[in-house]
Amino acid sequence: MFALAEVERIMQRWSRTGEAQGGRCFSCSDGLVVRDPDIDNMTQVLAGLLDDGDFTQVLRRLDDE
Template sequence: MGTIDPYVTIAEPTFVARFLLNPNTDTEESVANVDAFVGLPDDSSWALTIFTVEEVRRLLARWKETGEVANGSYFWAIDQLIVPEPGVPAMTTAIRELVRSGEIASVGVRYEDPD
């Protein structure tokens, strides 16, 4: 029995992005909180956590109720990227611009690809 690839992969001439969707809850069109790994032609690899604005609101509201993160008084992540709408296409658009502008190195966290 073969292994199922947990990633949705988008390959473009300037990068390859792999989105680690939760197969039980996420679809390519609706994902709002996802880890992504971006490989560039220079063999560098960058990790990002991508959230939608609404997902950040949802998390803050939940934390306010549960008391986590100082009752939802802040939100942060080292490698965070916030996009206006859900879905792999919107997230890919943001990654495309980060790669084009060179800002991927400022936003993402460099990592060694185990492959």
């Protein structure tokens, strides 16, 4: 899981290093971006994904690929 602020921090670093088109984009196949970085929020997001039936679509087991 990544908080929005962490994605911004990574992209700012990439703008200095030239990675990911100079920090103009961010992508990852095995990540989930959440608005707030605290554990309670992350837990609520995971519980919501389970309740909505979206958990296995958003997060997949690595051995399923």
